[in-house]
Amino acid sequence: MSRRKATAGSDAETRALAELRHLVLAAQREGNRWLADELRPAGLTPSQAEILSVLAEQGELTLAEVGRLIVCETGSPSRVVDLLVKRNLVRREPGTVDRRVVHLSLTAQGRDLMETVTKAEHALNMAMLQALSAQERNTLATLLRRVLVGTGSGEAISKRYGLG
Amino acid sequence: MSRRKATAGSDAETRALAELRHLVLAAQREGNRWLADELRPAGLTPSQAEILSVLAEQGELTLAEVGRLIVCETGSPSRVVDLLVKRNLVRREPGTVDRRVVHLSLTAQGRDLMETVTKAEHALNMAMLQALSAQERNTLATLLRRVLVGTGSGEAISKRYGLG
DNA sequence: GCAGTGTCGGTGACACGACATCAATGATGA
DNA sequence: TCATCATTGATGTCGTGTCACCGACACTGC
Numbered sequence: 001m002s003r004r005k006a007t008a009g010s011d012a013e014t015r016a017l018a019e020l021r022h023l024v025l026a027a028q029r030e031g032n033r034w035l036a037d038e039l040r041p042a043g044l045t046p047s048q049a050e051i052l053s054v055l056a057e058q059g060e061l062t063l064a065e066v067g068r069l070i071v072c073e074t075g076s077p078s079r080v081v082d083l084l085v086k087r088n089l090v091r092r093e094p095g096t097v098d099r100r101v102v103h104l105s106l107t108a109q110g111r112d113l114m115e116t117v118t119k120a121e122h123a124l125n126m127a128m129l130q131a132l133s134a135q136e137r138n139t140l141a142t143l144l145r146r147v148l149v150g151t152g153s154g155e156a157i158s159k160r161y162g163l164g
Numbered sequence: 165m166s167r168r169k170a171t172a173g174s175d176a177e178t179r180a181l182a183e184l185r186h187l188v189l190a191a192q193r194e195g196n197r198w199l200a201d202e203l204r205p206a207g208l209t210p211s212q213a214e215i216l217s218v219l220a221e222q223g224e225l226t227l228a229e230v231g232r233l234i235v236c237e238t239g240s241p242s243r244v245v246d247l248l249v250k251r252n253l254v255r256r257e258p259g260t261v262d263r264r265v266v267h268l269s270l271t272a273q274g275r276d277l278m279e280t281v282t283k284a285e286h287a288l289n290m291a292m293l294q295a296l297s298a299q300e301r302n303t304l305a306t307l308l309r310r311v312l313v314g315t316g317s318g319e320a321i322s323k324r325y326g327l328g
Numbered sequence: 329g330c331a332g333t334g335t336c337g338g339t340g341a342c343a344c345g346a347c348a349t350c351a352a353t354g355a356t357g358a
Numbered sequence: 359t360c361a362t363c364a365t366t367g368a369t370g371t372c373g374t375g376t377c378a379c380c381g382a383c384a385c386t387g388c
Contacts, residue, residue, distance in 0.1 A: 009289065017289040019325040020301060021195060023308035026235045026317030028192035031185060033238075036346080047374065064336060071190045073375060074197075078338055080374075100336040100383045125173065125181040131311045137184055140307045144187035147295045153190030161183040211344065228366060238346060242368055264353045264366040
C-alpha cells in the first residue's frame, strides 16, 4: 500500500497504537499498585518512597534538584516533601548562600525506613524478573528509552541512570 | 557468586530494574501530558476521553462494564462519568430489568466530540510512529503484555484488543 | 546601583486514583 | 419464604499530578 513514513495509518494500525498506549498505562498502574501494597505497612506511598530514595542515593539536594531527578511531577514536589518533613523522615533547611533554595536530607528515621523501601521495590523487581529474561528486559528498556528521547522525563532518567 | 534464578540480584541488576520501572512510569506520564495538551482545547481530560472512546466503540454499557473495559481506576468510574453527564456528553439512564445498574451512552454532543478525541490520540500515535518501527512497536507490546499477565489491567486490555 | 529576566519554592484549584464504606438490589439455597 | 451473600453504584477521604499564579530572590547587562 501507499503507506508512508508518519502519516495517518490504517484502522488496524491505530488500534495497535491505542493498545500500546494502554499497555504502558496498565504497566504503570499495576506497578504502582504493587508498590503501594508493599509500602502501605510502612505508611509510605510510592511517591514518598521515590523522594526518600533519591535523597538516600544523592545525599543533600534542593527541592528543585529532587524535582528534576524524580520522574514524577512537573513542578516542584513541595507537598510530598511537606508530609515527609511532618513525619520527621526528611530534614528541610533554608539555604544560606542562595536564600531561595531549600536543602533536603534524610533524618536518621528516614534512613531507617530505607530498608523497608528497598525491600518493597524488590517485590516489584521479582515480578519483572519472573516475567522477562535479562535480554528481554534490556530490549524493553531500550525501546522505552527511544520513545522518551527529547522529553523531560527521558532526561531525568538518563541523568539518574545513564552512563552510570 | 552463587546468584540463582529469581533471587535478589546484583546491585547493577537492581539498578537496571529500577530504571525499567522509571521508564514505564515516565512513558506513561509523558503520554498523558501529551494527550492532555491535545485534549485541553476540547475541555476534556485523558480519562474522560477514555470513557467516551469505549462508549463510542461499544455503544451502550453499564457503569461496571465501562469500569472493566477501561484500564484506569480499580472501582467504578462514577465520578468521571458524573462530569461527562453534567456536560451533556453522556446519557445515564437507570436500568429497568436490573435496577441496580445504570446504562451509559453517548449523547449527540458526545458523539460530535469523538472526532476531536480521535485527532488527539493521533497526535500521540505520531510520536510513537516516529520513535519506533512497526516491528519494534510489536516487540514492545509483546513484552508489556507479558509483564501484565495475570493482572486485572492485562485482562482488560486483552478483552478490549485481544483476538480482535 | 538598577531594571529586566529568570529561577526557586509555596499555594490554590481541579481532577484522578485508590481505598473503604454504604444502601439498594439481585441471586442463591435452606 | 426468608436469611445470606454478591454485585452495583455512590460517596467520603487521602494523596497525587498538573496547571496557574505569587512573592522572594539571584543574575545579567546597562
